[in-house]
Amino acid sequence: QVTLRESGPALVKPTQTLTLTCSFSGFSLSTTEMCVSWVRQPPGKALEWLALIHWDDDKYYSTSLKTRLTISKDTSKNQVVLTMTNMDPVDTATYYCARTHVNSRGYYADYWGQGTLVTVSS
Amino acid sequence: DIQMTQSPSSLSASVGDRVTITCRASQTIANYLNWFQQKPGKAPKLLVFGASSLQSGVPSRFSGSGSGTDFTLSISSLQPEDFATYYCQETYRTPHTFGQGTRLEIK
Numbered sequence: 001q002v003t004l005r006e007s008g009p010a011l012v013k014p015t016q017t018l019t020l021t022c023s024f025s026g027f028s029l030s031t032t033e034m035c036v037s038w039v040r041q042p043p044g045k046a047l048e049w050l051a052l053i054h055w056d057d058d059k060y061y062s063t064s065l066k067t068r069l070t071i072s073k074d075t076s077k078n079q080v081v082l083t084m085t086n087m088d089p090v091d092t093a094t095y096y097c098a099r100t101h102v103n104s105r106g107y108y109a110d111y112w113g114q115g116t117l118v119t120v121s122s
Numbered sequence: 123d124i125q126m127t128q129s130p131s132s133l134s135a136s137v138g139d140r141v142t143i144t145c146r147a148s149q150t151i152a153n154y155l156n157w158f159q160q161k162p163g164k165a166p167k168l169l170v171f172g173a174s175s176l177q178s179g180v181p182s183r184f185s186g187s188g189s190g191t192d193f194t195l196s197i198s199s200l201q202p203e204d205f206a207t208y209y210c211q212e213t214y215r216t217p218h219t220f221g222q223g224t225r226l227e228i229k
Contacts, residue, residue, distance in 0.1 A: 037218075039166075039220075046209065046220060046221070046222045046223045047158075047160075047166065047209055047211075047220040047223070048220065049211070049217050049218045049219060049220060052216065052218070060216040060217070061216075061217070062217045063123050063217055096165055096166075098165075104172075105153070105154070105171055105172030105175060106153075106154035106155075106156070106171065106172055106213035106214070107154075107156075107213035107218060108156050108168060108171035108172070108177075108213070109156075109166075109168060110168050110171075110177060112165035112166060112167075113165065114165060115165055
């Protein structure tokens, strides 16, 4: 059974760094074609893709946010960590992590965490 | 970045109706297109990947088609549980951009 769970602070102050952890079970991030993605959704708005890490440690980022984002994995702990620096109130959103496959049909996120709401406010 | 444009932005329909949602990419993305369903307060659910491959467990009334720049998600006979917001996503090139969403409401 595949499960993912996001954890981190519910409230951060402007200019602070956000650190979110995705803890997962039921799959291994050392398996070929396996990835983990991060996606966020501001209240009442659309989904926004943030970052992706491959089983082989290749990493990809949102163009507009790449200077602020870092994604990393700890395969032994079954965790993926996303950090976002210089948080701003516009970064208030629900943050999701998702197991993502890559193969001849592209990338597809088939299991998602429940999401964690992060509010940026002083 | 590739831009994804969905139409319509919202749609009212009745149970039993057939509906079609369109997604257009700003450049060719071959068939690297996913569709998700999202209900309020819930995580997105994968419906279709690779433009036309139905995810395991998704009812056969859902279908996806298209290639290149133009794609559609069709629901053959709307059920009450299908009223939700639908998103397309390209995975041809990072960043894997989502469309702005289509809200499907009960008429």
